[in-house]
Amino acid sequence: MCNVNISQESEGYLNFMEQQVKGEKDIDLEILRHSASHIMAQAVKELYPEAKLGIGPAIADGFYYDFAREAPFTPEDLAKIEEKMRSIIKADLPFLKSVVSRKDALDIFTELEEPYKLELLREIEDKEVTIYQQGSFTDLCRGPHLKSTGEARVFKLLNVAGAYWRGDERNVMLQRIYGTAFPEKEDLEKHLKNLEEAKKRDHRKLGRELGLFSIEEDVGLGLVLWHPRGAMVRKVIEDFWRDEHLKRGYELVYTPHIARSDLWRRSGHLDYFQEMMYPPMKTGAEDYLLKPMNCPFHIKIYKHKVRSYRELPIRYAELGTVYRYERSGVLHGLLRVRGFTQDDSHVFCTPEQLGDEIIGIIDLTQYMLKTFGYEEFETALSVRDPARKGDFLGDDEGWERAEASLSAALEKKNISYARMEGEATFYGPKIDIKLIDALGRGWQGPTIQLDFNLPSRLDVTYTAGDGKRREVVMIHRTVLGTMERFIGGLVEHYAGSFPTWLAPVQxxxxxxxxxxxxxxxxxxxxxxxxxxxxxxxxxxxxxxxxxxxxxxxxxxxxxxxxxxxxxxxxxxxxxxxxxxxxxxxxxxxxxxxxxxxxxxxxxxxxxxxxxxxxxxxxxxxxx
RNA sequence: GCUGGCGUAGCUCAGUGGUAGAGCAGGGGUUUUGUAAACCUCAGGUCGCCCGUUCAAAUCGGGCCGCCAGCUCCA
Missing domain, CATH: 3.40.50.800 (Anticodon-binding domain)
Incomplete structure (x- = not known):
């Protein structure tokens, strides 16, 4: 192992203490876990010197470190790494922080033969960088860390998985080792119990045991067969959904599963969504495509005749089954499928009506989700990245006005939200609401999206009071998301024990x-x-x-x-x-x-x- | 799609080169039951698929398919 000589000072503990004084509990855990990831990396480098370091941060439930190495890490390797980590922890090595010039750092990691660290270094613009060392291990790292390895006693390595270098699928795939660490043994045990509990609640297991659904290989991947019990749960939810929509001024519509490819060309789906669509059906004169979304149909219904401002808002709702060709590796029970039914709706309104419509939608989502037993939500307002305006359709004024309406509605409803720059869709800003389930896990639920694209692209207008034609404001929204994902989430939320109103057999x-x-x-x-x-x-x-x-x-x-x-x-x-x-x-x-x-x-x-x-x-x- | 692991009965799982097993579920029978699993019995398998190595393959090798964990992507 290459030893590098640099002047050192121990500062990790000071940082740790400062954070503690501030009472930032999460940061404590973060430091602990980040330090555990360094201990793991040290163990890996000692056992497998040929492994090259990627990055190793703390994450929500633990930490990971990425390594480049020919041979895969096996479960037995993990046990060996854990053992080595224990001896490093027992040795109680101090975490030593050094501030070095970028140039010196380049020399150090060249000598250590760490190509990925060098790549990171080359992109850092600061003149000085920090390096942390413990024992034989040296890492480019912002810190902070614990005082010494002895403070990270309670940890466990969990699994190995592939991960693209820097999260980009064009890059090489590294091996990521996941682990977790806690201040006390009881915390770790509780966490492991949680994981076990989540496994017991797995909707795929419960779905089979309770006779809710199955996915059969010879039917097709990601295509769900709803068995009688599951179909009953779905029927009850769908009835409730329809009733609530009719109460609130929505009109139900039904639309076909396929349409001529020209429609999808005009809607822009063939430009922006083609890789997600099943290949066309040849029928002679014209190709047909399986629908990946319902919007073009709802727009066609709207455009069936000239609309007056007096008719607006128009709210079309449909439990619309769509098909998307998802990559095979992402399919997952009911949560990620290729054929699914969205509780879809498109609202057509005037710019003046937008605020009230958003509030109405938020009211509806809150009412329905609380009825299903979800109490906690996380809300995000996704807007375009101001640095990449070119990637988003529409003009500045439209985006600003739309964001203002969305945020005003959220504020009026007293909903706190995170503003996410660059997370908007290419056609408009959106509000996403995550449901928090009985195990504290988040599930993507309602989404409310403004659309600047389709109304102009497909010329969706109304006649205003002054007799002029104006472009309509269009909102795509869903309350439950999809029947598949929502019911999969409900199964896990209730651990299969549905409340009586939802239970297939009461x-x-x-x-x-x-x-x-x-x-x-x-x-x-x-x-x-x-x-x-x-x-x-x-x-x-x-x-x-x-x-x-x-x-x-x-x-x-x-x-x-x-x-x-x-x-x-x-x-x-x-x-x-x-x-x-x-x-x-x-x-x-x-x-x-x-x-x-x-x-x-x-x-x-x-x-x-x-x-x-x-x-x-x-x-x-x-x- | 990518990386790694896994694939034996409907389900959970034994079985490391020599005639495929258990428990539960299912069928038949006995029992006629008082709140989380009565008893007997029967049936059930191209060991994911294909190719190869071997006298002999569930077992060894290769390819494919699927599942699982994660990455990327997403309702």
Missing amino acids: VRILTLSEKHEDYAREVLAQLEKKEIRAEIDSASETISYKVARAEREKIPYMLVVGDKEAKGSTVSVRERRSSHQGASKVEEFIARVEEEIKRKGLGERAPFPPVNREEEVKKGGDR
């Missing part, structure tokens, strides 16, 4: 023996009369078995019926995830459940971490 009647089937059918008939989704389990099994089965299927209510119940016209009610039970008159039970469904009650959210009955039972069995 009630299951469990017979104690064959004798009770007739009574069970009577109860079922009463439930069905009230449109409660119910079924009977009359299998020749013990009641315990049937309870276990219903619990596994996460059915909200189990009604046990036997002699006692039949005689008294009652049912023995067991709620999902609780051993609580009690006899109830059938009518009383129905009234209660009806009320719960009507108000879309959330019930108790799946506790976190949820009670794991299987483990408890096993433990109990040991005695």
